[in-house]
Amino acid sequence: MNILIADDHSVVRQGVALILREAFNSVNIYHAESFSEIAEILKKQSINLILLDINLPGGNNVGMINNIKEIQSSIKVLMFSAYDEDQYAVRYIHAGVDGYLNKLSSEDKIIEAVSEILRGGRYFSDKIKDRVFESVINKIPENPLESLSNREMEIADLLAKGEGNLEIANRLDIKMSTVSTYKSRIFEKLGINNVVSLAEKFNIYRNSL
Numbered sequence: 551m552n553i554l555i556a557d558d559h560s561v562v563r564q565g566v567a568l569i570l571r572e573a574f575n576s577v578n579i580y581h582a583e584s585f586s587e588i589a590e591i592l593k594k595q596s597i598n599l600i601l602l603d604i605n606l607p608g609g610n611n612v613g614m615i616n617n618i619k620e621i622q623s624s625i626k627v628l629m630f631s632a633y634d635e636d637q638y639a640v641r642y643i644h645a646g647v648d649g650y651l652n653k654l655s656s657e658d659k660i661i662e663a664v665s666e667i668l669r670g671g672r673y674f675s676d677k678i679k680d681r682v683f684e685s686v687i688n689k690i691p692e693n694p695l696e697s698l699s700n701r702e703m704e705i706a707d708l709l710a711k712g713e714g715n716l717e718i719a720n721r722l723d724i725k726m727s728t729v730s731t732y733k734s735r736i737f738e739k740l741g742i743n744n745v746v747s748l749a750e751k752f753n754i755y756r757n758s759l
Contacts (some may be wrong), residue, residue, distance in 0.1 A: 585609035615645040651675035
């Protein structure tokens with residue numbers, strides 16, 4: 551059994567490798583600290599499962615999943631990230647991953663997730679399963695940015711780039727109160743309450759429009 555741990559922190563890779571070696575017999579562990587290293591390994595070696603960090607040099611977007619599957623279509627992918635699953639998990643589920651696990655999870659949870667996926671199953675928290683079910687029932691767009699109008703998208707893009715209300719008002723030749731109204735509407739539609747969260751949404755979803 552070949553498992554690839556892809557993370558740019560050596561301590562994380564070594565720690566997870568130790569857990570997996572103690573839990574599974576005859577497991578071969580491979581390490582990658584960038585997306586280019588992942589590609590090199592996958593082209594040379596058949597891998598059963600990859601534990602993949604989201605914030606990976608050379609990757610850091612949902613397109614990583616498709617690129618990985620293009621090299622080895624049958625590979626299993628477990629997202630292993632410190633990022634909040636509420637913000638990221640559903641998007642990566644739609645991209646075709648087999649599980650999502652927070653780095654703060656216990657050793658037992660790590661072993662449980664890896665075991666379930668290697669058996670052919672999937673591993674997601676009950677909270678995320680409920681989110682996926684809700685999105686299907688209520689027909690919530692896979693990409694939340696699709697809910698924005700053209701004008702809202704224009705203003706949201708400027709906000710995500712760090713421009714303030716006054717700068718946006720001058721750029722678009724509209725009143726500051728109008729910018730504030732759009733900003734409130736954008737936050738409400740995306741379920742956020744600050745510009746930092748907005749920038750994170752754009753980082754995840756902008757290239758998928």
